[in-house]
Amino acid sequence: MIEFFLSLGFTPYISKITALLLEGTFDTFYMVFLATAISIIFGVPLGVILLITSKGYFYENTYFYNVLGTIVNALRSIPFIILMVAIIPLTKFLVGTSIGTTAAIVPLTVSTIPFLARLVETSLRTVPYGLVEAAQSMGTSPFKIIKKVLLPEALPELIQNFTLTVIVIIGCSAMAGTIGGGGLGDIAIRYGYQRFQVEIMIATVIILILMVQLTQVLGDYLTKKVDHR
Amino acid sequence: MIKLENIHKTYVLDNHQKVEALKGIDLNINKGEIFGVIGLSGAGKSTLIRLINMLETPTEGRVIIDGEDITDYKEVKLRKVRKSIGMIFQQFNLLSSKTVFENVAFPLELDNTYSKEEIENRVTELLTMVGLEDKAEVYPAQLSGGQKQRVGIARALATNPKILLCDEATSALDPKTTSSILKLLCELRDKLSLTIVIITHQLEVIKECCDRVAVIDGGLISEMGNTMDLFANPQKDLTKRLVSAVVRKDLNDLLEYTKLEPEYFEGGKAWFELLFKGDKATDPVLVEVATLLNLKISIMGGQINHIQNEPLGIMVVAVEGSKQMIEKAFEEFQKRVYKVKLVGYAE
């Protein structure tokens, strides 16, 4: 990739930085996108399970809810940087290595899933219980209530929380860079911090700010679009 | 159509305290009837209506719908029964993420027995029935309370239920809208031969459209009967209080602020309270009695209520005359009106 940008004929230094930043941005996108997708795939069902086993819902089971809730909370309270180191064996088992962008996705999802699950649970709880009862009175099965009532009705909150999740993942992915995760964080550390190339550090920070800003704007736009209340 | 036998419902709270919401309810609601249940807050009305479609399971007793004992039914079988029982709510409970059309289509889309075209026709028919055919593509947030409840009714009736349950369905609406919703329910009952159960704490609602009423107090039915009988002739204190607040709204003040003596005194006027019911309400009773006994009768106040389209009138009159004449007047009134009461004497 770097060679490709060099071949474009920029002055060597500028083009090298540009290429570096572009590659870092691409890597960050890759990590954030996959980590978000996997987190949603696992986090949403987990959040639904938390909700439906809690008091007053279809599969109320206080014991199960408390155990699952405790595990989720425990995972949420481990600082990302520590979690990342702690699960290196798991990462190696899943990806084959603990270094690089793909490897960084493992700790990113492991830390995000419980975080998102709680957000999903809270979002679904904002749906007035009367709607669940109305659906029940029409003979709706719990599965259909989740699919056709709870999730669509909580969609604005869910999108807000997905947005928040993406932003948190962007931040964590930058942190992942510090221990060889790749992406913009990696570049900031290697060039900006270790080699005192302040301009590179500033550039990465600006790109990260733009990414967060863009995510927020997009999230707000989508929320507004699906919110009919 | 709906039969509740010796229903008890006890809630167990988190701290193991028990709340006996219902303490032995026996109820038999006939097909095609509009049945009202009235009671104060916490009396157990919502619990009662939610037992009919088994959103609550009874602690004791049987729930029998259309001859079918559903008390021990499990989820899957219950869902089938629930499709034949519609329900509307105080808070409307419409899906905010779906349009009016989609809300009404919701119960039809649950099992894939209807084609897209059938659903479209049915929803259009329902929306026309409740007078909202032009609102199909609107979201509930853009509707008024009355319109929302109309959507609720259309949705509840989508699967052609035999029974419609209304839990405080008009409590969030102003009197005029309440009236129009109740009229709609009456119409629908006649058109679709529905059996309707109405839960309310407002006697006005009962007055407007119920055939029979049960008064529920502390988890028990304290009084039950024809709406007119209950209004004209309440037995229990609670019922009397509730009825009096509606039927004699204006008169209570009048009687309270007039100095009335319990005994006859020279030159005093006797105050009578006359209750007229049904066709007798339109007879010229006052003129008749006044002419017959050659008495002076002045009207102090009055109020006429229409219950199931029958008038129920109360009039307070003052009669001037000797003690003997007043007694005679009492007798004559008694022959002509539903009830007469001598409330006291005043200047």
Ligand SMILES: Nc1ncnc2c1ncn2[C@@H]1O[C@H](COP(=O)(O)OP(=O)(O)OP(=O)(O)O)[C@@H](O)[C@H]1O
């Ligand atoms: N899910 C529940 N858990 C515990 N107690 C309950 C529950 N539902 C109702 N109760 C209690 O049962 C009693 C009857 O309640 P219910 O809701 O049936 O009254 P209501 O007549 O509908 O009152 P309102 O007019 O206020 O709606 C009340 O004392 C209430 O606190």
Ligand SMILES: [Mg+2]
């Ligand atoms: Mg209630």
